Amino acid sequence: MKRATQATETPQVGRSVPRLEAAQKVTGRAEYVHNLRLPGMLYGKVFRASVAHGRIRRIDTNAAQAVGGVYRVVTAADIRAIVPEPYYGPAFHDQPILAIDKVRHVGEPVAVVLAADPHVAEEAAALIVADYEELPAVFDEVEAVTSRAIVHEVLKPAGTFPDLKHLKGRTNTNVALDFHLRRGDAERALAAADRVFEHTFRTQQVMHTPLEPLVSVAEPRESSLTIHTASQSPSFVRIELARLLGWPENRIRVRTPFVGGGFGAKLYIKLEALVAVLALLTRRPVKVSLTMEEQFFTITKHAATFKIRSGVAQDGRITARHCEVWWNGGAYADIGPRVTQKSGFTAPGPYDIEHVAIDSYALYTNLPPAGALRGFGIPQLVWAYESHTDLIARALGIDPIAFRRKNILREGRPQATGTPIADAAIDKVLERLAVTLEWEKPLERGGGTVRRGRGVAIGFKACISPTTSVAMVNLTADGSCIVYCGTVDMGQGSDTAMAQIAGEVLNLPAESISVVHSDTDVTPYDMATLGSRSLFHMGNAVRLAAEDARAKFRALAAEVGLADADAPIVEVFRKKYGMQAGNVIGVASFIPSYTPPDYATGLTPNATPFWMVGGTGVEVEVDTETGHVRIARLVNVADVGTPINPKIVATQLSGAAIMQLGFTLFERMEFDAAGQLRNASLAEYKIPGMLDLPGEMTSEAVAAEQRTGPFGAKGVGESGTFGVSPAIANAIEDAIGIRLTSLPLTAEAVYRALCAARGEPLGDD
């Protein structure tokens, strides 16, 4: 390491700077909450509900309390003694810290055993007994609309998101929120269309599977509380705990070191409220870390049902589309209502359709809660609308790419909400897919029992809005530089990107800049690390903060009579302060402009600060004897604006595609009729391994620029997920003429469909 006192003329942006944290991580020295041990710390083990819906008759903790080494057993009654209304949630205040009166899904936390030894806590938790009066349960998202099983008797909107308003007059409280959009007159246009196509698609409930399971530690002080947590949203944790406890924010400190993957699992409140109240009850530090099994009961990705109906003119123009989407949010809303609205409004896909109607519903069911997962509902929507697109093209006898070319949204054209498309290279992504796949050349189909096919799909996504990021950039007297930024680096490389942005502005090598991790007593406010927002929002905040620092430094240089262009940083400080002393601190806040949708129509001229675009092309080999689908080739193309770090962009795209590959081919949480999860372990719930990877995989960013982004860049964390599922389903149909409409596309599902197509359907499994 050498002193970073010399400015550089090397561009910092657009360069594949090696990850700043790489050495720490490969040597095992990176800080994770899992490694944190505090003097006097207690470990909490959660006792969980064994029924999907039931009124709690009795919780017997006597045997657990009697285990030697148990410090205390805590139930909701203990918590309510210090927090009378212990309900949390980003959209609804619906989730109790521990179950109150009833349980709403199998695996819901009911009690916690605290002990200095985690094994003692685990042993004792197994001795707790709870009796329930079982209640009717509902598991299907469409059935939930009419079911007599009511998950929540009363809805409690959080008010956090001002544009999340469930429609007045609705009586079924299983519908947490409904979002409706009407542009033009879809029903009339459908009636008048040359052809009408209607399909229904389903996606399954899956899990995020971060390598680091959820973990939080609360450390009580006399009148304050420090929460060390693997969280994607430290600022939210602080605000929500302050609300729960009735404390001002500055008495709560939320620290997040490195996080071992998040993918949306570690957003909002997960274990933080629990450890907070346990620490306040015991006046001891408390740690709760989940096993992989427990994560399945904590947060998942929405299953969804999507009914899509399109009117198409004889020439292949889509004239009207009606989308109905039911999101299975499980027992607690988490951020599901936001998914309903935010993803809802892009449900018709990246197509230029004059008449659009959307009805999107967030449902409560008696399954584990669902929230955000890499794509925030978009992969489910793209699965549906891009399967639908191919079905239409095929029915019309139009080449799938030609059909898309005819219908895609082009620059300046209004999207479903009416917001004009800007800096969204949908056309470039589509054309690049065609070129890379050599679409014009016929595919070698293969022979015998293994058939080859190919497929494409494109998707797009709006970014969450309006949200705020604040950053600080601190130039120290030896010329080294520190960036303070609440973005959580959970593996996506944000530290490196932020250092590159600050370095570009300040003309310093990115490698010499350090990035301070999220700590609400240290780093300024950031909404959260989610939805591919950070590079754009925090990147802009860091850029502005660095510009502020640069302006202040130039003023300082001028003040001490050193021409700014060639003034070494060290000299300017020394001349001003007489020794190695002082700081130049730049501060900036970034909030993009936004116009909330009209309440009645769902329309807005300004729905998003930027658009993400991703497309996938695949070539598959389907074994008609076994149903096994092999991905011979997978091509990812995305519009990420101008990449800050091309290598990180490539790994984000390929990582996203592989994750979506698991959701496409085999991942599924399997529940029995009573709502019991049958495969809550990585032995039974399969995620992609090396052997599941495509035979060939490329990831590519088209030449593009997000003019409002930092140095032309925008988010890239999710775009690689969009097209994977429908591209594969489209390729399967291309290979064997079989259309699957439910995920995952397992060998069994393919085989069953083949049998059914042959008129020899198999029985139920």
Add this chain to the structure above:
Amino acid sequence: MKRATQATETPQVGRSVPRLEAAQKVTGRAEYVHNLRLPGMLYGKVFRASVAHGRIRRIDTNAAQAVGGVYRVVTAADIRAIVPEPYYGPAFHDQPILAIDKVRHVGEPVAVVLAADPHVAEEAAALIVADYEELPAVFDEVEAVTSRAIVHEVLKPAGTFPDLKHLKGRTNTNVALDFHLRRGDAERALAAADRVFEHTFRTQQVMHTPLEPLVSVAEPRESSLTIHTASQSPSFVRIELARLLGWPENRIRVRTPFVGGGFGAKLYIKLEALVAVLALLTRRPVKVSLTMEEQFFTITKHAATFKIRSGVAQDGRITARHCEVWWNGGAYADIGPRVTQKSGFTAPGPYDIEHVAIDSYALYTNLPPAGALRGFGIPQLVWAYESHTDLIARALGIDPIAFRRKNILREGRPQATGTPIADAAIDKVLERLAVTLEWEKPLERGGGTVRRGRGVAIGFKACISPTTSVAMVNLTADGSCIVYCGTVDMGQGSDTAMAQIAGEVLNLPAESISVVHSDTDVTPYDMATLGSRSLFHMGNAVRLAAEDARAKFRALAAEVGLADADAPIVEVFRKKYGMQAGNVIGVASFIPSYTPPDYATGLTPNATPFWMVGGTGVEVEVDTETGHVRIARLVNVADVGTPINPKIVATQLSGAAIMQLGFTLFERMEFDAAGQLRNASLAEYKIPGMLDLPGEMTSEAVAAEQRTGPFGAKGVGESGTFGVSPAIANAIEDAIGIRLTSLPLTAEAVYRALCAARGEPLGDD
């Protein structure tokens, strides 16, 4: 606790706000480095030199290394493998992390044993054997000038303080630095004076005795290092470690939670360089915490010899003064050279003297190093010049207060450096002492063997300059507020004062504001918490940062159309950001103007940003049979500007006076002829207890204003020490006609002087 969303009209400044940290401290929940345990942490135990000056022949660590559980034994050779020049120090780079080639004082660190169990480390350290070739040693500061014992062969100025330049052409390297000042022509004026008085005074070496001994922990990461340390100067620690390691500052993080007293002992580098290199050598966290005994060998307060000669006119006006001061810096300079210059220039006292000469010398000797201790040399100087003042007044038959009244510096008059006195209420302090002591009324003298007497003394001090403080004030969306400030709260109440200053600006209750503790990755630069600089420097920085935040908030309020006067903070944020989000962050840097002294004359028109003034009056009872001195009454009066927190001001003044009482009446490090310390424990080195307190004690701030200070305030941590020692000596002479010129004024010293005065001197002890 309630939400701090409501502004208040209550003044925050001038109110005795209870200490923000009081509850944490009394419940034992406040964070101290002593309580920090990290996974895998090693404890280091230091093996120390047994001779005062010797060339190292051999260090045998075999027996220590063989003790079960010992992880490693480290000597300077190991350190030099990773840090080729492992010498540190704020003024000279003279101090090796572990002894190299030779040892320079008894107790110097020679080797360190590392073990997971501190008891194992201690046991093993006792088995290390070192052989020395003994060298001639020097212990007396005056003898050091001419001694053939040379402590350092070469001087290595750090260059950190640009105005610290030892005079060219000097050859004796025992003189680390000499400071000379000449104003007018003191020699000619002395020759022409009606009367000339010359006296020599001595002070002893003492120790800071913070309740929390020195402790540091280093935590290595892959390419960075976190130092948790009980330090008064985290920013300096970072800069100095960066220099030692050749790293940029941003790879080193220095955290300081609460500190259990400092008094100057915890400044600059103490254990931090040692734990840093041990952590880098082992790749493990390393903790070194000193015993009380070890602190005596680590940092102490200068013994000094002060020869003072004054010319006085018949009417009692002092016309000329020559001061010669020799500062016994021990084996390593630490900040001694700064004491030599900074305290040196106030050596003639707060008197208006036309002709002044000052010669002040920083000496190396073979005693434990001396540095800053509450007053930074001033109590030693005041001891001399105020004893001298009384001797002159007595000789001239002038009342001591009347004599001072005639000679004190008044507003606008030039001090020795030529800097005009401004906002220094020397006259008010003197007059207040006279009133409080009822000086015009004769004192009841008592009878029998116990005689009563009274005395006064006044002193003043400049503040270190130029130094910088940077602060940030963060207003969060719920209206709570956080102050980021590198000032270390080591018991002086700075957190509370800074919260009051920010609260005054922002119209928020101080109790609702939280203050983030020093952490170089979090809090901006601050020179150090020393020399009563923080309330003035950091207080001004916090005030300016709060004003910056207020201006930004008002701009935000205007932007969202809310009139600022009655706009609730929460509403302004919500209107801007659409949810509870964002920050308003004010930043400010404060550096007072300063003119370095002229190299040749030592003169400057701008020596200090402010003056501290303190005076003490005492009434004593001297037992002529035992020599015991009882302080019947002690009156402290000081100019602290306008107090921010009157109760804290009072406790600072009384605490300082009691500390100085110990140094006056009994504290002394006793060395034998070989430089071995004979009383390195609190059993044998007595500090004041309840029974030593004055019968009556009052602490009072005169009505004053420091116009350049935050809300009129200035530092108060040291002013209570200034006058204590000479006031007591003056009172003893007033009681029994005996003049003592060496500290401490023990019963034995008084008794010996009484015997000598009777013509019956006792032999040596």
